[in-house]
Every structure is written in structure tokens, then in C-alpha cells.
Amino acid sequence: MEVVASAPGKVLIAGGYLVLERPNAGLVLSTTARFYAVVRPLRDSLPADSWTWAWTDVKVTSPQLSRVATYKLSLNKTTLQLTSSRQVAHPLLLHFRESTNPFVEQAIQFSVAAAKATIIDKERKDVVDKLLLQGLNITIIGHNDFYSYRKQIEARGLPLTPEVLLSLPPFSSITFNSEVANGTMTGEKCKPEVAKTGLGSSAAMTTSVVAALLHYLGAVNLSCSGQSSGDNASGRELDLVHAIAQSAHCLAQGKIGSGFDVSAAVYGSQRYVRFSPEILSSAQAIGGTVLPDVVSDVLTQRWDHENKQFSLPPLMTLVSRQASMSILLFPKWQSNHFTGSHQPP
Structure with missing residues (x-):
């Protein structure tokens, strides 16, 4: 069995900083850019x-x-223990110990704990145990x-234009910020960072992993037959994905x-x-x-967030432009007789 789940990125168009405190609202749009998580068994027989x-x-x-990490997962405590992390040599990473991704690790731990906590039927629990084994x-x-490819494009001697960016293969290898770009003095050793564009990659990645694992283990049913999961998944199941993804993301x-x-990665565009x-x-x-206890507590809480469906007005589309290879967003108006754009000041 193989499960593929995806979750979109986000753009907060109103409510920056104010959204940090209740009851202030923010308007957030989900993007066409998505993270994908694929879950399959490591071994066919036991x-x-x-x-x-x-x-x-x-x-x-x-x-x-170009990274592969392996872990041991405790079937009782649902905690991970890293056993190896391999990465193809990158010139910016030669001086640093390879690290793992805490968002992925927490997503795995919380999802497995949630599946164990929510699946009570013995037959279904046996299925979960077999899948884990x-x-x-x-x-x-x-x-x-989700990422900036400026350095790759410059290294190839190509112009920094949207057309060149679109010509890159899908899911291209990720570039890293250099030491100086990270704000350090020349010659100082600072761990390079992935060059991102601010579309909420960690949240989308965490949510995609949580959704894929919860569906794979049978805690939710997000089957969509080619449509978005929100069209067919029940509110309860999406709420479970949301609670676990929020918990894992915050802890990470x-x-x-x-x-x-x-929330945007789970429910889509909304007033939040x-x-x-x-x-x-x-x-x-x-x-x-003590993850089983943590998850049990999280699932019994009354989540009081608000997410009311929101979309842009008719004939209004949010598109992206590359300005010095960073994302710039502006509305584009279209009609049967006119196509134009309103540039930001």
C-alpha cells in the first residue's frame, strides 16, 4: 500500500502580527505550491x-x-531515535555535522501516537501494529x-527572469544561503540555511506528513479521487489532522x-x-x-480557532512575480475585454 498526501503553502494578505492575539482575524490564502509526502512499507513481509x-x-x-535519514521508532512510546543521516557532499556543508528535520520527526511521532490513541477497535489496532512493524x-x-534558485540560475549564466525560473525541472535540488548571506563576517563558519521564499514550507511539509501517516495508518480517510481532500474528508477527520499538525509544528x-x-495547509484559504x-x-x-499522554491531552482539548472559508472576489487572481528572485505578490484583474495588472506602490 502507498499513500500520497499534499498540503499547500500560504500567503497572509491581511492581519500580520495582529493575528497573533485573539480575537484578531487574518486573511490567509492557500497557494498552488504544495508539499507532498509519500508513505509506503519498508518491508513486504514480517x-x-x-x-x-x-x-x-x-x-x-x-x-x-539529497538526504536520507533512518530511525528506530519505539512502538510503546512512539518516539524516534536517529540511527543514520546521509547526505551527498555539498560544498557549503562540509564543515558541519548533518542535521535532521525536527518538523518531520515531530510529525511522525505525533501521527503514530494519534493513530494509536484514536483507533480503539481491536481488528483495526492489529492492522496498525502490522503496518508499523x-x-x-x-x-x-x-x-x-517554496525555495529560491537564484544561485543556481546565476551559476548557469542565465538571466533572473520568471521564464528561466519556470524552466527548472519540478522539485529541483535546493540551494543554500552562503555564510555572508546569513549575516556573518567573511571567513566565519555559520551553518548554511535553505533559501526559502516565505510560503510556509515547514507548515505545509508537516501537514503533508501528518495527513499521509494518519491516512496510511487508518486514523482518517482522506481519499479524494482526484479532488482536494477538503471536498470529501469529514470535518472531524480534518480537525484531527489539524490538531496533530499544529502540535507537531509548534513543538518543532x-x-x-x-x-x-x-490551518491554511489543512483547510485552505480562510478568515482565521x-x-x-x-x-x-x-x-x-x-x-x-511522554507522547501518548501529550497526544491524549491535545485530542481532548476544545480547539477554539476559527476558520471561515474565504476566497478572492470574482475576476481577481493572486499571482507571483520574481523581483531579485524573491516572491512579490500582487492582484491581477481580468475581464473579457481587458487584461492588466495593478502594481503595488
Whole structure:
């Protein structure tokens, strides 16, 4: 069995900073740029003594980063232990120890714990146990719009134009900011950072992994037959994806943010009012060390966020332009007799 789930990025068009505090609202649009998570079993068959295993294997592949990380997953505590992390040599990364992605790790841990907590039927629990014993093989890729490819284009001697950017292959390898670009003095060693465009890549990635795992393990049914998951998935199932994705994302970033990026990744474009931070206080206080208890607490909380469906007015489209290879957004008006654009001041 193989499951593919995707989640969109976001653009906050109104309510910046104000959305951090209730009851202030923000208007957020989901983007056509999406993250994709693919989940499949690591092994097709299990040995006879597999029922005695206390750990199972997890493999996470990020082709755009040329990175493969392997873990052991505790079947009791649902916590991960890194066993290896391999990455093709990159000139900017030679002096640094390869790191893992806390957003992916928390998404895996919280999703497995949530599946165990919400699936009560014995037959379905046996299915979950078998799927976990087979191991989890997870692949994650993101749309090019989430990243800046300026250095790649300059290295090829090409002009910095939208046309050149669109000519790049889908899911191209990701470039890194240099030491100087990170704000350090020349010669100082600073770990390079992925060059992003601010479309909410961590939230979209976290949500796609959570959605894929919850569906794979049978905690939700997001089957959509070619349509967006929001068209067919029940509100309860999307709410479960939202609660787990918010929890994993907040714990990974080390703070309880407004959550509008994760909400947009789950529900799409909306008028958003944040949830009360106290909902995730137990997860932050415990630090995720007792995940089954944390997840149980999260799922019993009354999530008081508001997400009312929102869309742009008719004939109005939000498009992106590249200005020095960074994302610039402006509305574009269209009619049967006129095509033009209103440039921002």
C-alpha cells in the first residue's frame, strides 16, 4: 500500500502580527505550491517473531536535499531515535555535522501516537501494529516555489527572469544561503540555511506528513479521487489532522505561534482566528517526552480557532512575480475585454 498526501503553502494578505492575539482575524490564502509526502512499507513481509519487537524502522528521504535519514521508532512510546543521516557532499556543508528535520520527526511521532490513541477497535489496532512493524518509508518533496534558485540560475549564466525560473525541472535540488548571506563576517563558519521564499514550507511539509501517516495508518480517510481532500474528508477527520499538525509544528519550532500557516495547509484559504495558546501548553511543558499522554491531552482539548472559508472576489487572481528572485505578490484583474495588472506602490 502507498499513500500520497499534499498540503499547500500560504500567503497572509491581511492581519500580520495582529493575528497573533485573539480575537484578531487574518486573511490567509492557500497557494498552488504544495508539499507532498509519500508513505509506503519498508518491508513486504514480517518474520514470525516480529510480534516481540519493541522497535520498528523508519526511513525518511528528501530527494531535493539529497538526504536520507533512518530511525528506530519505539512502538510503546512512539518516539524516534536517529540511527543514520546521509547526505551527498555539498560544498557549503562540509564543515558541519548533518542535521535532521525536527518538523518531520515531530510529525511522525505525533501521527503514530494519534493513530494509536484514536483507533480503539481491536481488528483495526492489529492492522496498525502490522503496518508499523513493516516499517515506514517516507519520501518528502516540495514545489519549487517554496525555495529560491537564484544561485543556481546565476551559476548557469542565465538571466533572473520568471521564464528561466519556470524552466527548472519540478522539485529541483535546493540551494543554500552562503555564510555572508546569513549575516556573518567573511571567513566565519555559520551553518548554511535553505533559501526559502516565505510560503510556509515547514507548515505545509508537516501537514503533508501528518495527513499521509494518519491516512496510511487508518486514523482518517482522506481519499479524494482526484479532488482536494477538503471536498470529501469529514470535518472531524480534518480537525484531527489539524490538531496533530499544529502540535507537531509548534513543538518543532519551540514556540506556540498563531498557527495560521498550518490551518491554511489543512483547510485552505480562510478568515482565521488563532486558537488559545493554552491548548498546547501541556505539549510545550512536557517537551514531547511522554507522547501518548501529550497526544491524549491535545485530542481532548476544545480547539477554539476559527476558520471561515474565504476566497478572492470574482475576476481577481493572486499571482507571483520574481523581483531579485524573491516572491512579490500582487492582484491581477481580468475581464473579457481587458487584461492588466495593478502594481503595488
